[in-house]
Amino acid sequence: MKQHKTTRTALALSAFLFVFWILLGTNATLAWFSDTTQTAKNTFIIGDLNLDVEYKNGFVTAWMPMTEDSKVFNENALYEPGFTQVVWLKIENKGNVDFNYKVAVDVNSYTTSVNRYGAEFCLPPYLRFGILFGPSEIELERKLAQSRADQSMGDYTFNTYSKADDGAVVRANETRYAAVVVYMPESVGNEANYQKGYKVPQVDLGMTVFAQQAGTPLN
Numbered sequence: 001m002k003q004h005k006t007t008r009t010a011l012a013l014s015a016f017l018f019v020f021w022i023l024l025g026t027n028a029t030l031a032w033f034s035d036t037t038q039t040a041k042n043t044f045i046i047g048d049l050n051l052d053v054e055y056k057n058g059f060v061t062a063w064m065p066m067t068e069d070s071k072v073f074n075e076n077a078l079y080e081p082g083f084t085q086v087v088w089l090k091i092e093n094k095g096n097v098d099f100n101y102k103v104a105v106d107v108n109s110y111t112t113s114v115n116r117y118g119a120e121f122c123l124p125p126y127l128r129f130g131i132l133f134g135p136s137e138i139e140l141e142r143k144l145a146q147s148r149a150d151q152s153m154g155d156y157t158f159n160t161y162s163k164a165d166d167g168a169v170v171r172a173n174e175t176r177y178a179a180v181v182v183y184m185p186e187s188v189g190n191e192a193n194y195q196k197g198y199k200v201p202q203v204d205l206g207m208t209v210f211a212q213q214a215g216t217p218l219n
Contacts, residue, residue: 050095051211057087066207073182073205079123079192084183086144088137091178091209093170098214100169103180104161105129106206113201116190123203126192130154130181133165140179153181161210164218170211180207 054063055072066072072087091101112122130153134140147153156162170176182205184192194201212218 049097049099049211049213050093051099051101051209052092052094053209054090054092055087055207058085063090066209072207075204079127079184079203081184081186081188084181087180087182087207088140089178089180089209091165091170091176091211093172093174096172098169098171099211100164100214100218101176101209101211102161102164102218103131103178104208104210105156105158105180105182106208107158108204108206110203111199111201113194114198116193116195118195119191121192121194121201123192123201124158126188127158127182127184127203129156129158129162130183131156131162132179132181133168134177134179137177140177144179144181147181153179158205161208169214 053066055066055070056063057072057074059074064070066089074085077083077085089103093099107124110122110124112120115121130147132140132143132147132153134143143152154162165176165178168176192201
C-alpha cells in the first residue's frame with residue numbers, strides 16, 4: 001500500500017513539473033526575471049535577462065569584468081574622516097529583456113579594534129556609500145563633481161540596496177554607468193580612531209548589482 005502511495009505522489013509531482021515547463025514555454029508569466037552579479041557569489045541568470053557588469057577604480061584603470069573574485073575596492077584603504085574611494089560600473093544588457101537595476105555595498109568580513117576611548121569598535125558603522133547614475137562616463141564625472149557640494153549621491157548603510165537608476169530602463173544592447181562612492185563622513189571622530197598597540201581595524205567590502213525585469217516595482 002505504501003508503495004502505491006509513493007508512486008502516486010511521484011506521478012503527481014511529475015505532472016506538476018510537466019505543466020510548469022509547458023507554461024515556461026508559452027506566454028504565461030509565472031515570475032519576473034531577475035539577475036544578480038556580485039563579488040561574493042556566482043552570476044545567476046533566468047531566461048534571457050542577461051546582466052553584464054564591468055568595473056574600474058583608482059588602481060584598475062581599464063574596464064574589467066566584475067566576478068566573484070574581483071577586488072573592486074581597495075583592500076589597503078586607510079579610512080579616516082573625509083576619506084573617499086570611487087568604483088565605476090558599466091552596466092550592459094546582453095539579453096533581450098528590459099530591466100531596471102540597483103546596487104548594494106556588502107560587508108564580507110571585518111576585524112575589531114579598540115578606540116581612543118578604550119571601547120571596542122569596528123569600521124562598518126562609520127562608513128557609508130553613495131551612488132550616481134548616468135548614460136555616460138562624462139555625465140557621471142559632472143555629477144560627481146556636483147555631488148561634492150550638494151550630497152546628491154545619497155547616503156546608504158552597507159548591506160542595503162540603493163535607489164534604482166533614476167527609473168531608467170536598460171534595454172537590449174544598451175549600456176548605463178554608475179559611480180559608487182564609499183566614504184567616511186567628516187563628522188566621525190575618535191570613536192573610530194584605534195589606539196596604537198591594538199590591531200588595525202579592517203573591512204572587506206563586496207558589491208551586488210541587482211537587475212529586475214522592467215515593469216515591476218524596484219524600490
